[in-house]
Amino acid sequence: MAEDRADARAGLRQGPGRLLVTLYGIFTVGATSRSVYQLTTRFDEAPLAYVLSAVAALVYAFITVSLIRGGENARRGALVACAAELAGVLTVGTWSLADPDAFPDATVWSDYGQGYLYLPVVLPVAGLLWLRRRRAASQAALP
Amino acid sequence: MFTPLTVAVAVTALLLAAWCGYAALRNQPVKDWHYLGMAAVMLLTVAQLVVGLVQLGGGERPAAGGTGTFVSYLLSVLLCLPVVGIVSLSERSRWGSATVAAGAVVLAALELRLADVWAGGTGG
Numbered sequence: 001m002a003e004d005r006a007d008a009r010a011g012l013r014q015g016p017g018r019l020l021v022t023l024y025g026i027f028t029v030g031a032t033s034r035s036v037y038q039l040t041t042r043f044d045e046a047p048l049a050y051v052l053s054a055v056a057a058l059v060y061a062f063i064t065v066s067l068i069r070g071g072e073n074a075r076r077g078a079l080v081a082c083a084a085e086l087a088g089v090l091t092v093g094t095w096s097l098a099d100p101d102a103f104p105d106a107t108v109w110s111d112y113g114q115g116y117l118y119l120p121v122v123l124p125v126a127g128l129l130w131l132r133r134r135r136a137a138s139q140a141a142l143p
Numbered sequence: 144m145f146t147p148l149t150v151a152v153a154v155t156a157l158l159l160a161a162w163c164g165y166a167a168l169r170n171q172p173v174k175d176w177h178y179l180g181m182a183a184v185m186l187l188t189v190a191q192l193v194v195g196l197v198q199l200g201g202g203e204r205p206a207a208g209g210t211g212t213f214v215s216y217l218l219s220v221l222l223c224l225p226v227v228g229i230v231s232l233s234e235r236s237r238w239g240s241a242t243v244a245a246g247a248v249v250l251a252a253l254e255l256r257l258a259d260v261w262a263g264g265t266g267g
Contacts, residue, residue: 014234015234015238016238018233018239019238019241019245022226022227022242022245026226026246030219037211037212117248117252
């Protein structure tokens with residue numbers, strides 16, 4: 001288990017974490033460019049949807065940075081952010097189905113991320129599982 | 144937009160995703176042959192960028208005026224495989240293969256969007 005302690009810092013972005021960082025990175029770039037474009041060019045059309053997209057972009061960016069940074073604080077921060085992300089995608093997903101009129105244009109989280117291969121709902125679950133497993137690993141590494 | 148090329152890029156990207164996904168399932172890292180496959184799909188995306196820009200230069204435009212969106216999707220398509228390729232170089236495990244597979248799926252999804260934007264969707 002000495003190996004685990006040695007890479008406790010890098011551990012969040014190795015193995016399965018590498019896949020997660022890549023996907024979160026892609027979503028950060030995608031959601032950020034999309035929301036900057038929407039907020040600057042046609043904010044009036046669907047203000048709620050575009051603001052929610054921007055919030056999603058911020059959450060993705062925070063998780064990406066936390067996973068890359070590593071360490072216990074980053075792990076805890078990412079855990080909270082992933083939980084918020086999951087709550088967000090479930091709330092917005094249900095809301096967009098129950099009241100489509102509130103969303104003239106789609107957000108990343110509409111219909112549980114259907115337009116994005118359902119990755120928006122899969123990612124936070126995978127993230128939570130991975131971050132929990134890393135805590136188990138770092139505790140096991142303690143003397 | 145040249146539809147056969149779009150279909151070719153999407154289909155080859157999905158094949159690449161299946162191939163690398165299979166490697167991940169078998170607990171294998173990305174190997175030289177996979178990189179050759181990535182290079183082949185990448186060549187197609189370069190061709191697509193050139194064809195797209197030539198068409199824009201010739202005065203053709205996406206139906207709903209989403210030229211900026213269209214070009215940004217063309218560039219994103221081009222970047223997908225180099226990014227996951229570099230990531231897989233430093234992750235010599237099954238997770239490197241899984242990352243490449245994920246990148247290839249994203250690429251195929253972007254092709255759908257690209258066709259959609261060209262046909263008049265907003266890309267939103």
